[in-house]
Amino acid sequence: xxxxxxxxxxxxxxxxxxxxxxAGRRRGAERVYRRSPLRRLRSLPLxxxxxxxxxxxxxxxxxxxxxxxxPVGEIFTRNQTLFPSAPTLEHFDRVxxxxxxxxxxxxxxxxxxxxxTLFAVGMGAFLSLLAAVAVARFRFKxxxxxxxxxxxxxxxxxxxxxxxxxxxxxxxSDASGVQLLGNLSGLLIVYTAVSLPITIMMLRGxxxxxxxxxxxxxxxxxxxxxxxFWRILMPLVAPGLVAASIFAFITAWNEFIVALTFLGRSTDxxxxxxxxxxxxxxxxxxxxxxxxxSTLLTIPVMVFFLxxxxxxxSGLTMGAVKG
Amino acid sequence: MAHTVxxxxxxxxxxxVAPASDETAPRRRRxxxxxxxxxxxxxxxxxxxxxxxxxxVWYSLTSFTTRNLLPNQPGPEWNxxxxxxxxxxxxxxxxxxxxxxxxxxxxxxxxxxLGTLVGLLxxxxxxxxxxxxxxxxxxxxxxxxxxxxxxxxxLFLPERGLVNVVLDRMPxxxxxxGWLEYNWFLEPGSLFSVLIMVIVWQSFPFVAVSxxxxxxxxxxxxxxxxxxxxxxxxxxFWNVTFPMLRPLFALLLVLQIIWDLxxxxxxxxxxxxxxxxxxxxxxxxxxxxGFSASPANYGMGSAIAVVMTVMILGVTAxxxxxxxxxxxxx
Numbered sequence: 001x002x003x004x005x006x007x008x009x010x011x012x013x014x015x016x017x018x019x020x021x022x023a024g025r026r027r028g029a030e031r032v033y034r035r036s037p038l039r040r041l042r043s044l045p046l047x048x049x050x051x052x053x054x055x056x057x058x059x060x061x062x063x064x065x066x067x068x069x070x071p072v073g074e075i076f077t078r079n080q081t082l083f084p085s086a087p088t089l090e091h092f093d094r095v096x097x098x099x100x101x102x103x104x105x106x107x108x109x110x111x112x113x114x115x116x117t118l119f120a121v122g123m124g125a126f127l128s129l130l131a132a133v134a135v136a137r138f139r140f141k142x143x144x145x146x147x148x149x150x151x152x153x154x155x156x157x158x159x160x161x162x163x164x165x166x167x168x169x170x171x172x173s174d175a176s177g178v179q180l181l182g183n184l185s186g187l188l189i190v191y192t193a194v195s196l197p198i199t200i201m202m203l204r205g206x207x208x209x210x211x212x213x214x215x216x217x218x219x220x221x222x223x224x225x226x227x228x229f230w231r232i233l234m235p236l237v238a239p240g241l242v243a244a245s246i247f248a249f250i251t252a253w254n255e256f257i258v259a260l261t262f263l264g265r266s267t268d269x270x271x272x273x274x275x276x277x278x279x280x281x282x283x284x285x286x287x288x289x290x291x292x293x294s295t296l297l298t299i300p301v302m303v304f305f306l307x308x309x310x311x312x313x314s315g316l317t318m319g320a321v322k323g
Numbered sequence: 324m325a326h327t328v329x330x331x332x333x334x335x336x337x338x339x340v341a342p343a344s345d346e347t348a349p350r351r352r353r354x355x356x357x358x359x360x361x362x363x364x365x366x367x368x369x370x371x372x373x374x375x376x377x378x379x380v381w382y383s384l385t386s387f388t389t390r391n392l393l394p395n396q397p398g399p400e401w402n403x404x405x406x407x408x409x410x411x412x413x414x415x416x417x418x419x420x421x422x423x424x425x426x427x428x429x430x431x432x433x434x435x436x437l438g439t440l441v442g443l444l445x446x447x448x449x450x451x452x453x454x455x456x457x458x459x460x461x462x463x464x465x466x467x468x469x470x471x472x473x474x475x476x477x478l479f480l481p482e483r484g485l486v487n488v489v490l491d492r493m494p495x496x497x498x499x500x501g502w503l504e505y506n507w508f509l510e511p512g513s514l515f516s517v518l519i520m521v522i523v524w525q526s527f528p529f530v531a532v533s534x535x536x537x538x539x540x541x542x543x544x545x546x547x548x549x550x551x552x553x554x555x556x557x558x559x560f561w562n563v564t565f566p567m568l569r570p571l572f573a574l575l576l577v578l579q580i581i582w583d584l585x586x587x588x589x590x591x592x593x594x595x596x597x598x599x600x601x602x603x604x605x606x607x608x609x610x611x612x613g614f615s616a617s618p619a620n621y622g623m624g625s626a627i628a629v630v631m632t633v634m635i636l637g638v639t640a641x642x643x644x645x646x647x648x649x650x651x652x653x
Contacts, residue, residue, distance in 0.1 A: 043447075050448055053441050054459035060524065061462045063485065064474045078503065080485050127364045134360035146361060147652045148643065153372050155639040157585035159606035160628040163613035163621050164375035164382060170392075172370075193371035196364050254467040256588045261614055273469045277592065280473060284595070287477050294470035305465035 061298075068092065068292035075287050091288035095296065100279045100289070101267045113272040116184055117252040120191035124248045125241055128196055132203035133233070137212075147201075154197035159257055165190065166261045182266040190258050195248035202247065206240030207233070246304045253301060272297050379632070382625035383407070389618045399622065406626035415600055416608075416627070423584065423605045426515050430522045430583040435576060437523065438530025443560070445531065446538040453535070460528035468525070472592035475521045479507040508593060511601045521589050526582065530575055537568045570645065577642040581635055605631045 067075060068091050070084040096106045135143060158165070166181075169190075173180045180186035210233055218228050259274045270278065276293050279286075383406055387399035410416045441460075445453040466474075479486050481504050490502035507513040541564065549559045565572070587606040594602050597615045605627060612624030646652060 046444060046447060047452065049444055050452060050456045053444070054456045056524070057456075057459040057463040057528065060471065060474045060478065061466060063478060064466075064470065067477065076483065078483060078488055080483065080488050127367065130360040131364040134357035138354070138357035138360075140357040143357070144652050146365070149368075151643055151646060151652075152636075152639060153368060155581055155635060155642065156372065156376060156632060157581070157606070157635055159585045159587045160609060160631040160635070161372070161375045161379055162610060163624045163628060164379040165371070166613070167382070167621060168370075168375045168378060189367070190371055193367045196368060200364065254469070256469055256591075257610070261610075273467065276469055276473070280592065281595070287480075287483075290473055291477065294473050298466055298470045301467055302462070302465045305461060 064291050064298070065295050067287055068295045070288065072288060091292035092296075094289050095293045098289075100275050100293065101270065104267055104270070108268070109270055109272050109275045112184060112269055113253060116187045116191055116271060117249050119188045120195065120252040121245045121248045123188075123192045124195050124199055125245050127192070128199035128203055128244060129207075129237070129241065131196075131200045132207050135200065136204045136207035150197040150200055154201075158194065162257055162261055165258070169262065181262050182264055183269050186262045187255075187259060187271070190262070191248075191252040191255060194255075195244075195251050198251075199244035199248055202244045203237065203240050206237045210236045243308050246308045250301050250304060250308075376632070379625045379628050382621055383629045385622050387622040387625075388620050391621075402622070406623050409623070410626060410630070418601075419603045419605060419608050420630070422511065422515070422603070426519060426604060427580065427583045429515075430519050430526075430586075431576065431579045433519065433523045434526045434530055434579055434583075435572075438527040438575075439534050439572075441527065441531035442534025442538060443564075445535050457528075457532065457535075460531060463524050464526075464528040466525065468588040469592065471521055471525055472589040475517055475524075475589075476508070476593055476595075479517050481506045508595065509599070514593060514602050518586070518589055518593055521593070522583060522586060526579060530579070533571060533575060534568070537571045538564065541567045570649070574642070574645055577638055577645070580638050581642075584631070584635055584638075 066082070066084060069087040069089070071086055071088045071090065074081060074084060074086075099105055100109070131146075134140070135147060169180045169186045173186075178185065180189070214232050214236075215228050218232055223231070254273065255271075256273045256277070259271050260277070263269050263271075263274060267278070272293075276290070276297060279293065280290055283289075382399060384401060384403060385399035386402040386405070390396055391399050441456075445456060448456075463471075478484050481487060487502050487505055490498050490505075491500075505513075507517050545563045545567070546559060549563050554562065585606050586604060587610065590602070590604055590607050591610075594607070597607075597611045603611065609624050609628050609631065612620050612627060
């Protein structure tokens with residue numbers, strides 16, 4: 001999924017109706033306890049359906065990883081097996097130590113991806129925190145307009161705007177004398193901007209949840225605005241900042257179409273997704289290395305996803321669960 | 324991942340605090356502070372995302388190809404609504420538009436139904452089992468679009484792809500014959516089927532987990548009352564669950580439509596070229612006009628982009644209505 005698309009908002013409102021569901025759960029547990037073996041058997045189809053869902057979800061990922069570990073002979077065959085009979089690291093070795101694109105090694109692509117994502121995350125966190133404080137702590141004339149603007153921008157598809165964004169950056173390069181296409185600088189700017197609407201909306205709830213009394217008490221004690229920001233706001237908003245940052249990280253890490261258009265043939269500056277797509281275009285039959293590289297691309301997202309999954313659900317659907 | 328939608332204590336307060344602070348906390352003093360705070364973000368958004376929208380509309384009304392980018396050539400020339408007129412009479416465009424809508428409806432429909440069913444299923448299951456299934460679903464959800472597309476291309480590959488191999492080994496009376504060499508990526512019907520599968524695979528977990536969270540918010544008393552009245556599970560769903568979760572379903576629907584209309588990466592990998600116009604979707608057509616056609620036709624690409632943006636903004640308007648109703652803009 002082009003992660004640019006995701007929305008999110010503050011506060012896990014999914015949790016609001018907790019008391020009712022808690023009671024329901026307890027009652028449900030009693031019922032399970034009293035169930036006769038026969039009734040248990042009746043829920044067997046449900047378990048089977050659940051297992052089917054699990055297998056459907058997991059299988060493609062499993063197949064990706066397994067293929068990455070299979071020796072070439074087991075990939076180039078009609079007798080596909082579910083397990084590698086002789087697992088090998090040769091594909092990973094080729095991806096990491098060889099050259100997916102002639103003249104450039106894996107570490108450079110990894111470096112490119114890390115540079116753009118980390119810059120976008122850091123810069124985005126800073127800018128969105130400022131804006132979130134404005135939206136959560138102040139009532140100003142254009143506040144509602146700003147929020148609605150964010151909601152609209154987060155929906156406008158990058159895929160539709162790609163031509164004008166490309167031409168826009170071309171003009172900016174000409175006007176400023178700084179080359180923004182064909183290297184990472186243009187991507188740094190776009191990736192920072194793209195996550196902003198979502199991260200601002202995510203952080204907004206966290207800032208609003210910090211009791212104002214805390215800040216006022218500190219102010220009475222003579223703390224400066226800066227101290228209040230660092231000592232009081234920051235620690236309390238930190239969890240939200242982490243969630244928003246991970247979200248921005250996944251967005252930038254997966255981004256494809258902007259990198260594709262901005263980087264063109266400058267293979268030195270390719271990010272990982274672009275490298276993978278380029279390699280696939282050139283060596284479309286090398287499924288071992290392709291799957292190994294896909295696995296490597298997937299791992300960081302999986303790891304970070306574990307942390308933000310709850311926020312994705314609650315944030316994305318915002319207050320809708322309130323009913 | 325049942326624990327993820329558990330009542331989260333710290334978040335709970337937030338909910339309680341937020342509405343109250345909306346009235347009291349925001350300072351009404353007139354200070355330039357909020358404007359200073361939003362300015363950097365606003366400038367960046369304006370330059371990177373807002374201005375190109377304006378430009379897109381402008382370019383769509385001009386004749387603009389790579390030729391106009393050359394140093395000694397004039398810039399884009401105004402040609403009114405010529406691109407739009409051309410699009411309206413172009414059967415290729417109508418086919419692509421129709422395919423985009425049909426494919427999007429199928430993706431969204433299947434994702435919503437499957438996601439809801441899985442959500443209902445997980446709600447009935449014991450916690451450990453729901454958690455187990457959720458972890459599996461999370462793998463699908465978290466896989467980057469590019470990796471997912473490559474895996475599905477590999478699964479459906481002629482001669483060696485697992486799906487073809489398995490179909491070939493199945494009895495002919497059941498699935499027919501000749502599957503081993505079958506190429507899924509040539510004809511629109513089969514290619515879009517695989518595309519829909521990738522998208523559904525990646526997006527149903529989000530719907531399922533959201534619906535599960537929603538179900539937990541419905542008081543059990545309602546179901547008990549329904550059962551007393553002799554309602555079947557089917558009736559209970561349509562008369563209790565659905566009305567209670569209507570806002571959630573509306574939101575999920577809007578998000579899915581917007582995400583599925585713009586699908587690009589998956590198609591780029593599955594189609595693997597711009598040769599076959601039959602398998603284009605709108606976003607793919609835009610990219611092809613702007614970066615793969617020779618000469619690149621920025622004017623025409625922008626006109627198609629405007630059509631797509633208008634479609635998405637229509638859906639977004641509905642989304643905004645939901646958000647405003649729920650007080651998210653306050």
